Amino acid sequence: MKSAVAAALALATMAQAHYTFPYYITPAGDVTDEWQYVRETANHYSNAPVTDVNSTAIACYQLTTGDEGAETGTVAAGDVVGLQLDTAISHPGPLAWYMAAAPSGETASTMNGSSTDVEWFKIAQDTAGVSSSGLTWPSEGLSQVNVTIPSCLASGDYLLRVEHIALHSAEEVGGAQFYLSCTQLTVTGSGDFTPTSDETCNFPGCYTGYEAGIVIDLYYPVPTTYTNPGPTPITCGADSGSTAAASSAVAVTSAATTSAATAATTSAAAVASSSVATTLATSATVASSSETAVAVAAAATASSSAVSSAAAAAATQSTGTSSCSKRRRRSQKN
Numbered sequence: 552m553k554s555a556v557a558a559a560l561a562l563a564t565m566a567q568a569h570y571t572f573p574y575y576i577t578p579a580g581d582v583t584d585e586w587q588y589v590r591e592t593a594n595h596y597s598n599a600p601v602t603d604v605n606s607t608a609i610a611c612y613q614l615t616t617g618d619e620g621a622e623t624g625t626v627a628a629g630d631v632v633g634l635q636l637d638t639a640i641s642h643p644g645p646l647a648w649y650m651a652a653a654p655s656g657e658t659a660s661t662m663n664g665s666s667t668d669v670e671w672f673k674i675a676q677d678t679a680g681v682s683s684s685g686l687t688w689p690s691e692g693l694s695q696v697n698v699t700i701p702s703c704l705a706s707g708d709y710l711l712r713v714e715h716i717a718l719h720s721a722e723e724v725g726g727a728q729f730y731l732s733c734t735q736l737t738v739t740g741s742g743d744f745t746p747t748s749d750e751t752c753n754f755p756g757c758y759t760g761y762e763a764g765i766v767i768d769l770y771y772p773v774p775t776t777y778t779n780p781g782p783t784p785i786t787c788g789a790d791s792g793s794t795a796a797a798s799s800a801v802a803v804t805s806a807a808t809t810s811a812a813t814a815a816t817t818s819a820a821a822v823a824s825s826s827v828a829t830t831l832a833t834s835a836t837v838a839s840s841s842e843t844a845v846a847v848a849a850a851a852t853a854s855s856s857a858v859s860s861a862a863a864a865a866a867t868q869s870t871g872t873s874s875c876s877k878r879r880r881r882s883q884k885n
């Protein structure tokens with residue numbers, strides 16, 4: 552299998568292809584100011600991703616702990632909120648949403664997302680569509696993403712964490728790029744949902760970095776399945792016994808509040824694949840991951856010019872912030 556792969560990587564756009572999620576969109580559809588409700592992230596200027604899942608940056612990607620000057624928005628459980636990007640999601644990969652309640656005595660403003668007493672649970676995710684030519688991603692190209700705050704959620708203060716995992720360079724451990732931010736919210740309503748321990752995890756801690764959905768070669772061999780990393784999204788029906796449809800809790804991103812006509816089709820596609828997503832996410836088995844070995848072989852057989860451009864790319868990467876150079880694989884069938 553290794554000999555079947557000859558790889559080349561080309562360096563394309565750098566920082567421009569990265570992205571941030573600085574603009575919170577209220578349930579009324581108002582796009583708020585940059586970092587007004589979202590804690591300002593350390594990549595505010597570079598837009599560079601988090602690549603170390605064991606770093607505290609994987610929680611909220613802040614420069615320092617604290618609220619970074621953000622305000623706290625108020626939403627009702629069941630409301631749809633969103634985030635607008637600085638640019639757009641320009642890489643392939645899954646989008647997920649997590650929430651965590653403020654620990655006792657703390658608020659959305661004071662809580663530290665990377666603290667071990669902050670229990671994150673996933674409220675929604677999308678996943679790959681599978682086609683003969685490879686995986687397709689509902690969020691790719693979107694400049695705005697939305698999520699439903701679960702209708703059964705208990706009232707109180709929360710952080711809402713959006714996360715897009717870019718997988719274009721993910722064939723090596725540490726190659727996946729995490730784009731994320733945390734929004735401060737006060738949730739109102741009469742729900743009583745609290746997640747069970749197997750539905751929660753800590754950041755860092757939710758990922759090992761070795762999951763089949765984090766270390767994956769999107770290009771060769773072409774994947775025929777995808778397994779989202781992290782916990783399964785919560786469902787309101789299961790824990791609250793309420794009649795709230797499980798599907799509403801898992802309702803995923805769409806471009807619903809975008810006014811362009813194209814939004815409708817994007818949205819429809821996102822919703823369509825999200826239902827597939829949930830099934831896939833819960834039923835998919837762990838994919839074989841010899842990707843790392845393949846990647847190593849690929850690097851070894853890359854042409855010298857490719858190697859030098861790779862070296863150039865590597866040289867411009869600071870630790871933990873891998874570039875977003877797009878890799879293009881040329882695969883040769885044996």
Ligand SMILES: [Cu+2]
Pocket residue numbers: 565568569570642874875876
């Ligand atoms: Cu990028």
